[in-house]
Amino acid sequence: MNSATSMPRTGPRRRLRRTLAAAAVSVAALCGSASAHAATSAPALPAKATAALPGKATAVLTASATGAAGTTAVSAAGATLGQAARRTTAGGAPFAARAAYPNPGYVTGSISVHDPSMVKTPAGGYILVHTGDNIAIKTSTDRTAFRDAGTVFPGGASWTTAYTGGSRNLWAPDISYRNGRYYLYYSASTFGSNHSAIFLATSTTGASGSWTNQGLVIESRTSDNFNAIDPNLVVDGQGAWWLSFGSFWSGVKLVRIDPATGKRADSTIRSIAGRNGGAIEAPYIFRRGSYYYLYVSFDLCCRGASSTYRVMVGRSTSVTGPYVDRNGVAMTSGGGTEILAGHGSIHGPGHQAVFTDVDADVLVYHYYADNGASRLGINLLAYDSAGWPYVY
Secondary structure, three states: OOEOOOOOEOOOOOOOOOOOOHHHOOHHHHHHOOOOOOOOOOOOOOOOOOOOOOOHHHHHHHHHHOOOOOOEEOOOOOOOOOOOOOEOOHHHOOOOOOOOOOOOOEEEEOOOOOOOEEEEOOOOOEEEEEOEEOOEEEEEOOOOEEEEEEEOOOOOOHHHHHHHOOOOEEEEEEEEEEOOEEEEEEEEOOOOOOOEEEEEEEEOOOOOOOOEEEEEEEEEOOOOOOOOOOOEEEEOOOOOEEEEEOEOOOOEEEEEEOOOOOOEOOOOOEEEEOOOOOOEEEEEEEEEOOEEEEEEEEOOOOOHHHOOOEEEEEEEOOOOOOOEOOOOOEHHHOOOEEEEOOEOOEEEEEEEEEEEOOOOEEEEEEEEOOOOOEEEEEEEEEEOOOOOEEEO
16 A cells, blocks of 8 residues: 555645745756656557456456555645646657656545546535446545445446446446436446447436436447547536547547437537547546636556556637647647656556535546555646646
8 A cells, every 4th residue: 555644635624735835846856756657659559458458347356356445545745836747748748857746635445446536415425436347436525535335236237238248347437416416427348449338327316226327328339430438528608518538549529418318419529639549538628717628648547557647638718629738739639738647656647537626626536556456546726827727
C-alpha cells in the first residue's frame, strides 16, 4: 500500500490547504522532482488492450484480490503548484522534466476501483460507480470513507452479452442526477474490439437493484471508425443534452441526446478529439462559466504499475467544439494540456470524472499502486487567472 505523512482529507468538511509559495520553488527543485514517466508515442493497438495486456476485468480482479480494506493514505499537499502543474507541448506530449503532481487525497474503506464516476445525492451523500461485474456501486457520506453497496444489476444484464462475449464485466459507467432521477450510461465490449455498445439505465434512488434498463443508446460495429465505449452525459447552457464517448480508432465523439428518453436525438456523430488513431479515451465534458472543459485520458490503462494513463484537458465556448489546449492546438489534432500524470508510487492516473461540490470542483479517477492494484484517486481542481484547471 502507498502511504505518506501529512495526509489532508479531500472531504468537503475539511479543505485542502494550497501551498502557493511558488517563489520558493526553484527550477532545479522542479527538475529534481520530475517523474520517471516517459512520454510514449501512441500505439498502433486499436483498443484499450489486447490479449497481451491485462484488461479492465483483470485490473478489477487484481484490486479485489488485495481486499476491500485496501486503504490508501497519501498526501495531496505541497508538491505541486499551479504553474508547475500545467504543461503542454505540441500534440499534448509532456515535457521531459516533469514537475511533481499532488498525490491523491486521503480515502479509506472500499477503494479498489476502475473507471470511477461519482455523483452527489440530494441528501448530501455520494454514490460512486465503477467498472465491474454488473457495475459496482460504492457509497460515502463524506467523500472520504467508502463502502460497498452492491451492483447496479444484481440479476445480471443479459442484454449486454452479445457485446461482452458472455462476460458480466461492464465498463466505464457514467452517473448523474437530473430531473429527480439518476442516469447511468455504461459500456459493453471486449478488449481489442470496437464491436461495442453504450446502454442507459435509470433509478430514482441509485440503490442496488433499483435500476431500470432503458436499452441501447449507440453501438459501433467492426466496420465503423469509432468505438462506442466510455460515455459521459453533459447538459449545455441552453439545456440541450449531449453524450461524449470514444476510445482509440478515430477518437472522441459527441451525439445529441433527447432529454425525454435519454436516447439519441438525431443521427449526427461529431468528432471532438483524436490522436490519429492513437491512445485517447474516457472523455468527460464539464461546464464551468463560459467554457466547456473536455477532459480525456491519453496513453495506456490496464497495465497495472506499468500503465501510462495521464489526464489531459482542452476547452471550448461551445459544447460541440472546437476544443483547444492551452497552446491553441486543436484536440482533433492531438492537442491537450496535461494536468495529472504518473509520479512516485502513483501510476497511470486517468479515466477521470469531474463534479462540483461545496468546497471545490472535484476530480475523481483511478490509478495503480506499486503492486498493480487499481485504487480510487480524488483531488480538487482550481483555476488559474486564464481559467485553466490544475490539480491540488
